[in-house]
Amino acid sequence: MSRFLHRRLLLALAAWHCLLALAAWLSPQPPLRQYRDFPSAPPTPIHIQTADGRLSWPYVCALTPHPIDFGVYLEDCQQQFGLRLLTLRPDGQLALLQSEGPERFFLLGTDEFGRDIFSRMLAGGLLSVGTGLGATLVALALASVAGGVAGFYGGFADSALSRTAELLMAAPLLYLLLAVRAALPIQMDPVHAFWIAIAMVSLVGWTRPARLVRGVVLSARTRGYVLASRGFGAGPSHLLRRHILPEALPVLWTQAALLAPQFVLLEVTLGFLGLGLPEPSPSWGSMMASLRQYDTLTSRWWMWSPAVALTISLLLFSGYAQSLEEAAGEQEPTEGTQWDATYSEMEGVTKRQ
Amino acid sequence: MISMRAEPRTLNPLAAVDAASKELLSLLHADLVHIHRPSQRTQAALARDWTVSADGLRYTLRLRRSLRFSDGAPLTADDVVFSFQALLDERTKAPARDLLRIQGRFPTIRKLDADTVELVLPAPYAPAERLFDSLAILPRHKLEATFREGKLLEAWNLTTAPASTAGAGPFRLKEYLPGQRIVLERNPYYWKRDGAGRALPYLDELVVLFMPDQEAEALRFRAGDIHLLSRVSARNFRSLQSGPGSPQRVMTDLGPGLEQHLLFFNLNDVEKRGLSGLRSKRVWMQDPRFRKAISQAIDRQALARLAYQGKATPIVHHVSPGNRLWHVAVGAAPVRNVAAAERELRAMGLVRKGEWLMDGNGSPVEFSIAVNAGNLEQQQMATLVQEDLRGLGIRVTVAPLEFRSLIDRVMRTLDYEAAMLALRDGDVDPTPQMPMLLSTGAMHFWRPGQAAAAFPWEAEIDRLMQAQNSTMDPARRRELYGRVQQLVATELPFIALVSPHTLVGAHRELGNLQPAVLAPHLLDGLDVIFWKNGNGRR
Structure with missing residues (x-):
């Protein structure tokens, strides 16, 4: 049962990410384009019935802004525009869903600049989740090197790396990030900003997995087959690569499932505070920043879309991490190794997190 | 209460x-x-x-x-x-x-x-x-x-x-x-x-x-x-006007208030201070034609409509129409004119290569706008200006900064390219504006700490402001201050954007209310x- 669920969750997670990755190219509108005549427009209603009650191919009606009331739009169903699947946008990009005629079809409404929320949510998801996954990879790579060196060599290297990690873990994460961000130059193009976001998040995130890797390496380096390999003349780098670090792989895998959502959330927090990717690049965090306004929070429900997408992402990740944990619990203990001890230590850490 | x-x-x-x-x-x-x-x-x-x-x-x-x-x-x-x-x-x-x-x-x-x-x-x-x-x-x-x-x-x-x-x-x-x-x-x-x-x-x-x-x-x-x-925000004003319980409230829009939002460039002679990144940009930033082109390319109506839900008025200088005693209208209401802006830029020798505008050295014309991270409307305006200037081929980065750090960059370290600030007037009289307008004034934010006027028009503003302050005749003062407003609108030490409306609300049962923009x-x-x-x- 658990293995079945585990597979299903992995599949759902992969599908969700594929959707985000692909849909950025399949957005109905260019995510940066401002339709300034349509600020804060609610989702465009899609009709499937004609005026005389017959079923028809889905269509949208022409929209015109209300002459006085801001954010109110009048539908004129005298002009109807059919929806088309997989068409080319005027800028040459492929669009999953488009309306005929003027581009006034907003599946999830628009923000205060008249930008299409649905397209921005997908593009923003790619950036937010991309940053989270990128930072996870970098953090785990850093953790493997630091943990490997600390555990294998011990002595000064161990003390230096362990104390650095403890120092970073003791510092309040958000303030650390704010300080790093304040020290960076104010002018940054979005590509640099993306890599800097990854660097910043992974810089503070490598410590916990590094401690776990160190523990695994510490126990693995005195095992029989490692000692045998050393007896045959293997050098430290060969020992680490071939015999010791592979032991840490399950630890890294679970850590990846745990860290990725944390890092996505961290990127979203930075964006929410206005310290993430600069405008106009969409990110879930910066899109959610306008929810701080009471009026937006209560009367523009479509502005919640990035929050819903974020919740789905985080639930999938946490479900997967949990299923990994359960899978580990189901495994039969192997006699004569300390692997289980390490694993339960890891589980302890997992639970504390 | x-x-x-x-x-x-x-x-x-x-x-x-x-x-x-x-x-x-x-x-x-x-x-x-x-x-x-x-x-x-x-x-x-x-x-x-x-x-x-x-x-x-x-x-x-x-x-x-x-x-x-x-x-x-x-x-x-x-x-x-x-x-x-x-x-x-x-x-x-x-x-x-x-x-x-x-x-x-x-x-x-x-x-x-x-x-x-x-x-x-x-x-x-x-x-x-x-x-x-x-x-x-x-x-x-x-x-x-x-x-x-x-x-x-x-x-x-x-x-x-x-x-x-x-x-x-x-x-x-x-x-x-x-x-x-x-x-x-x-x-x-x-x-x-x-x-x-x-x-x-x-x-x-x-x-x-x-x-x-x-x-x-x-x-x-x-x-x-x-x-x-x-001080109701435009956003809250709308929902208080029509939301639940609205018959119990009287919401009043007093029109443009005494707050002006400005965009300005770093006009300091930065090579003295060793900020090398700004040196090459200074050539075009200090050219009034460049600032004029930027001013023409900005859609102030869109700033008022989108950032303030229509509860703001486009302005061309630092005296808002809300200042009923001293405001002087200069020219027609500002309207976006991209063709005129492009002409100005071409006359300066800035040409478009592909998508982006290039200066005489072949470097892209790009700059950042520092805005107050605590002011949502200002950030929104910067995003709209960014899009407007993209139409001219100018790449703009919006940099939200904590307010004190923004002021520190503008007044002390001079480490910025362009910035947005809001001026809030405590009174309508021109004299309290002297620290900002005088070239040697303590609040002269586009060139702080000057010993003397750097441009002829700065010297002229100095003269006019001193003259209006020592004249007792109100009509003469108004004429002198009108010329200051004219100079600001043409020389553009800063580009005035919009003046948000003063919005107030009161319980319907309260009588004798005297709402004021002051x-x-x-x-x-x-x-x-x-x-x-x-x-x-x-």
Whole structure:
């Protein structure tokens, strides 16, 4: 049962990410384009019935802004525009869903600049989740090197790396990030900003997995087959690569499932505070920043879309991490190794997190 | 029941520097001459009338008869002389002392008889009678002892018992609960009377709640817990106007207020300071044609419509149309004109290669706009400007910064390319603008710390501003200040964008409201406000 669920969750997670990755190219509108005549427009209603009650191919009606009331739009169903699947946008990009005629079809409404929320949510998801996954990879790579060196060599290297990690873990994460961000130059193009976001998040995130890797390496380096390999003349780098670090792989895998959502959330927090990717690049965090306004929070429900997408992402990740944990619990203990001890230590850490 | 954004820090008018203390104290104390907020003109308050000598240096003020402080003690010319002496005495160290410094020197005051005082200015100062506004007349019998000890600034702090304070304002302090509220009660000795001879104020009691958050304040107003709301955001204004309970509220749009949002470039000679990144950009940033092109390319109507939901007015210089006494219209209303902007840029030798605009050295024309991270509307405007300038091939980065760090970059380190700031005018007169407009002024934000004017037009603005300040003829002053506005609109030391409207709200049952674009918007007329349905309770 658990293995079945585990597979299903992995599949759902992969599908969700594929959707985000692909849909950025399949957005109905260019995510940066401002339709300034349509600020804060609610989702465009899609009709499937004609005026005389017959079923028809889905269509949208022409929209015109209300002459006085801001954010109110009048539908004129005298002009109807059919929806088309997989068409080319005027800028040459492929669009999953488009309306005929003027581009006034907003599946999830628009923000205060008249930008299409649905397209921005997908593009923003790619950036937010991309940053989270990128930072996870970098953090785990850093953790493997630091943990490997600390555990294998011990002595000064161990003390230096362990104390650095403890120092970073003791510092309040958000303030650390704010300080790093304040020290960076104010002018940054979005590509640099993306890599800097990854660097910043992974810089503070490598410590916990590094401690776990160190523990695994510490126990693995005195095992029989490692000692045998050393007896045959293997050098430290060969020992680490071939015999010791592979032991840490399950630890890294679970850590990846745990860290990725944390890092996505961290990127979203930075964006929410206005310290993430600069405008106009969409990110879930910066899109959610306008929810701080009471009026937006209560009367523009479509502005919640990035929050819903974020919740789905985080639930999938946490479900997967949990299923990994359960899978580990189901495994039969192997006699004569300390692997289980390490694993339960890891589980302890997992639970504390 | 009203609210304030912060708790006051003091009950002493001489020590007050924060907005909350000043607002509260304006209800507890009175001044000799008062600026009537709705008309923006001065009117007699504790002084019955006043005369000015021909050279503009001597002000003779006659007090009203039988004035009393809120403890019943009489208010005489001795109290007026004491108040000015206390404020001007160096030992007091009153922060407001510098407001009275005219060309480096201070005025002197003397008593002529029991009801008359004479103030002598060290030099002609055109808006002198406006200086009297908000200068509280203090009770000598309560404060003279502490003044003699040189400890006046420490008197009347937040722990002082209400009975030991007194003022001549419409209300007096009844109770202060730190962190919760301040309760004021009607001052039975207040000097003002209504047309029928009935003593003001009408309200028996006023409760002031502290609400640091604008959203929380709007929520309490919506719920009916607060009855007056100054400074409503455009967003909240819409929902309060039409949302649930709206028949209980009157929401008023007073039109453009006294706040102006500006975009400006770093015009400093940066190579002196070693900021190399800015050096190559200086060539085009200091060219007025470049600033003109930027100004023409910005869609100010869209800024007003999208960032302020239509509750803002496009402007072309630093004097908002809300300043009814001094605003001079320069040219037609600003309209986006991309073709004209492109012509200006071509004339400068900036040409478009592919998607982006390039300067003579083949480097892209790009810059960052630093904005206040705490101001959502400003960030939105920067995003709209970014999109507008993309149409010209100029790549703009928006950099939200914490406010103090933004000011530090603009005024001290000069490490920025362009920035957005909001100017908030406390008064409508041109003279308080001198620190900003004079090339050597302390608030000359586009080139701070200058020894002399760097451009001919800066020297001309200096001359015009000095001239208007020493002229007593209002028509001549208006003409001179009109030329300053013209120069600002054509030379563009900063690009004026929009002036947000002053939006206020009040309970429908409150009568005699006198909302004004001048701060404190609604609170100034509290002495005449009354409940239509009852007899004066809160």
